Amino acid sequence: MDRLLDSAPTAQTNQIVGVATFEVVFDSAPGTAVKKIYANGRMRARLIVCVSCLDSEGREVRPAPEILESLKLIEYFGGADLGSHWSVSEKPNKYRHDMSGAGGRSRRHIGEFDDKVVRIERWVSCEQPDEKRIAAAITLPNGRLVKSNNPSA
Numbered sequence: 001m002d003r004l005l006d007s008a009p010t011a012q013t014n015q016i017v018g019v020a021t022f023e024v025v026f027d028s029a030p031g032t033a034v035k036k037i038y039a040n041g042r043m044r045a046r047l048i049v050c051v052s053c054l055d056s057e058g059r060e061v062r063p064a065p066e067i068l069e070s071l072k073l074i075e076y077f078g079g080a081d082l083g084s085h086w087s088v089s090e091k092p093n094k095y096r097h098d099m100s101g102a103g104g105r106s107r108r109h110i111g112e113f114d115d116k117v118v119r120i121e122r123w124v125s126c127e128q129p130d131e132k133r134i135a136a137a138i139t140l141p142n143g144r145l146v147k148s149n150n151p152s153a
Helices: 001-005 064-069
Strands: 016-026 045-055 072-075 088-091 118-126 135-140 145-147
Touching: 016 135, 016 145, 045 064, 045 135, 064 135
Parallel strands: none
Antiparallel strands: 016 045, 045 118, 072 135, 088 118, 135 145
16 A cells, blocks of 8 residues: 555655546435534534645646645635634544435545545534535645635635
8 A cells, every 4th residue: 555655756846736636426326416414513513525626737746745735615606704613623423424314424535546635534513503505625835725616716
Protein backbone atom coordinates (compact mmCIF):
# COMPACT_ATOMS: atom_id res chain seq x y z
CA MET A 1 0.00 0.00 0.00
CA ASP A 2 2.85 2.39 0.78
CA ARG A 3 4.17 1.89 -2.73
CA LEU A 4 0.76 2.84 -4.14
CA LEU A 5 0.76 6.07 -2.14
CA ASP A 6 4.33 6.80 -3.16
CA SER A 7 3.32 6.54 -6.82
CA ALA A 8 0.83 9.42 -6.50
CA PRO A 9 2.15 12.58 -8.12
CA THR A 10 2.92 15.27 -5.58
CA ALA A 11 3.44 18.94 -6.12
CA GLN A 12 4.79 21.77 -4.07
CA THR A 13 2.08 24.04 -2.70
CA ASN A 14 3.05 26.86 -5.08
CA GLN A 15 2.71 24.51 -8.11
CA ILE A 16 -0.99 23.80 -7.46
CA VAL A 17 -3.13 25.88 -9.81
CA GLY A 18 -6.60 24.30 -9.74
CA VAL A 19 -8.82 21.41 -8.74
CA ALA A 20 -9.51 18.17 -10.61
CA THR A 21 -12.02 16.55 -8.23
CA PHE A 22 -14.10 18.41 -5.65
CA GLU A 23 -17.29 16.84 -4.35
CA VAL A 24 -19.33 16.55 -1.14
CA VAL A 25 -21.23 13.28 -0.63
CA PHE A 26 -23.11 11.60 2.20
CA ASP A 27 -22.02 8.37 3.81
CA SER A 28 -25.05 6.51 2.47
CA ALA A 29 -26.28 4.67 -0.59
CA PRO A 30 -24.83 5.93 -3.90
CA GLY A 31 -26.99 8.62 -5.45
CA THR A 32 -28.49 9.72 -2.13
CA ALA A 33 -28.72 13.49 -2.05
CA VAL A 34 -30.70 13.85 1.19
CA LYS A 35 -29.87 12.97 4.76
CA LYS A 36 -32.32 13.63 7.61
CA ILE A 37 -31.22 14.34 11.15
CA TYR A 38 -33.16 15.49 14.20
CA ALA A 39 -32.75 19.20 14.94
CA ASN A 40 -31.52 18.58 18.47
CA GLY A 41 -27.85 19.45 17.96
CA ARG A 42 -26.80 15.89 18.84
CA MET A 43 -27.64 13.72 15.84
CA ARG A 44 -25.02 14.10 13.14
CA ALA A 45 -24.82 13.32 9.46
CA ARG A 46 -21.52 12.15 8.00
CA LEU A 47 -20.22 13.99 4.94
CA ILE A 48 -17.25 13.04 2.82
CA VAL A 49 -15.38 15.75 0.92
CA CYS A 50 -13.35 14.35 -1.99
CA VAL A 51 -10.67 16.61 -3.45
CA SER A 52 -7.70 16.39 -5.80
CA CYS A 53 -5.77 19.23 -7.40
CA LEU A 54 -4.05 20.12 -10.65
CA ASP A 55 -0.42 21.17 -10.80
CA SER A 56 1.08 23.71 -13.20
CA GLU A 57 1.71 20.91 -15.74
CA GLY A 58 -1.93 19.79 -15.73
CA ARG A 59 -1.34 16.60 -13.73
CA GLU A 60 -3.79 15.48 -11.07
CA VAL A 61 -2.08 15.55 -7.65
CA ARG A 62 -2.94 15.21 -3.99
CA PRO A 63 -3.71 18.56 -2.35
CA ALA A 64 -1.08 20.02 -0.04
CA PRO A 65 -1.90 20.10 3.70
CA GLU A 66 -2.25 23.90 3.61
CA ILE A 67 -5.07 23.57 1.09
CA LEU A 68 -6.82 20.89 3.14
CA GLU A 69 -6.59 23.08 6.26
CA SER A 70 -8.54 25.80 4.42
CA LEU A 71 -11.52 23.44 3.89
CA LYS A 72 -14.84 24.94 4.96
CA LEU A 73 -18.42 23.64 4.57
CA ILE A 74 -20.79 26.20 3.05
CA GLU A 75 -24.31 26.51 1.65
CA TYR A 76 -24.54 24.99 -1.82
CA PHE A 77 -26.64 27.86 -3.17
CA GLY A 78 -24.89 31.18 -2.62
CA GLY A 79 -21.82 29.94 -0.74
CA ALA A 80 -22.70 31.56 2.61
CA ASP A 81 -21.71 30.09 5.96
CA LEU A 82 -24.02 27.30 7.14
CA GLY A 83 -25.38 29.46 9.95
CA SER A 84 -24.97 29.63 13.69
CA HIS A 85 -27.43 26.81 14.40
CA TRP A 86 -25.30 24.37 12.36
CA SER A 87 -22.14 22.80 13.71
CA VAL A 88 -19.37 20.93 11.92
CA SER A 89 -17.06 18.46 13.61
CA GLU A 90 -14.16 16.30 12.52
CA LYS A 91 -15.31 13.45 14.81
CA PRO A 92 -18.56 11.57 15.39
CA ASN A 93 -20.24 11.69 18.77
CA LYS A 94 -21.98 9.05 20.89
CA TYR A 95 -25.46 9.87 19.57
CA ARG A 96 -27.30 8.39 16.57
CA HIS A 97 -26.15 9.22 13.07
CA ASP A 98 -29.12 7.88 11.11
CA MET A 99 -32.87 8.36 11.46
CA SER A 100 -35.10 5.33 11.93
CA GLY A 101 -36.23 3.82 8.65
CA ALA A 102 -33.36 5.39 6.72
CA GLY A 103 -32.16 1.96 5.58
CA GLY A 104 -28.80 0.33 6.01
CA ARG A 105 -25.57 2.25 5.78
CA SER A 106 -23.18 1.67 2.95
CA ARG A 107 -20.31 3.96 2.22
CA ARG A 108 -19.88 5.71 -1.09
CA HIS A 109 -16.30 5.06 -2.08
CA ILE A 110 -15.45 8.07 -4.22
CA GLY A 111 -11.76 8.10 -4.88
CA GLU A 112 -11.24 4.89 -2.96
CA PHE A 113 -8.97 3.47 -5.65
CA ASP A 114 -7.50 6.79 -6.75
CA ASP A 115 -4.44 7.69 -4.73
CA LYS A 116 -4.65 11.34 -5.85
CA VAL A 117 -8.09 11.96 -4.29
CA VAL A 118 -8.11 12.86 -0.61
CA ARG A 119 -11.29 11.94 1.30
CA ILE A 120 -12.04 14.18 4.28
CA GLU A 121 -14.70 13.22 6.81
CA ARG A 122 -16.89 15.82 8.50
CA TRP A 123 -19.95 15.46 10.76
CA VAL A 124 -22.74 18.07 10.70
CA SER A 125 -25.57 18.69 13.16
CA CYS A 126 -28.27 21.30 13.53
CA GLU A 127 -30.02 22.80 16.57
CA GLN A 128 -33.25 23.91 14.87
CA PRO A 129 -35.39 22.72 11.96
CA ASP A 130 -33.71 23.64 8.68
CA GLU A 131 -33.00 22.28 5.22
CA LYS A 132 -29.61 22.80 3.75
CA ARG A 133 -27.72 21.65 0.70
CA ILE A 134 -24.06 21.59 1.65
CA ALA A 135 -21.00 22.32 -0.46
CA ALA A 136 -17.35 22.88 0.45
CA ALA A 137 -14.78 25.58 -0.26
CA ILE A 138 -10.98 25.56 -0.29
CA THR A 139 -8.43 28.28 -0.91
CA LEU A 140 -5.67 27.60 -3.45
CA PRO A 141 -2.11 28.91 -2.92
CA ASN A 142 -2.78 31.77 -5.37
CA GLY A 143 -5.60 32.96 -3.08
CA ARG A 144 -8.43 31.79 -5.33
CA LEU A 145 -11.45 30.44 -3.46
CA VAL A 146 -12.82 27.26 -5.10
CA LYS A 147 -16.29 25.90 -4.25
CA SER A 148 -17.37 22.31 -4.84
CA ASN A 149 -20.65 23.47 -6.37
CA ASN A 150 -18.71 25.46 -9.02
CA PRO A 151 -15.05 24.32 -9.12
CA SER A 152 -14.23 26.08 -12.40
CA ALA A 153 -15.26 29.56 -11.20
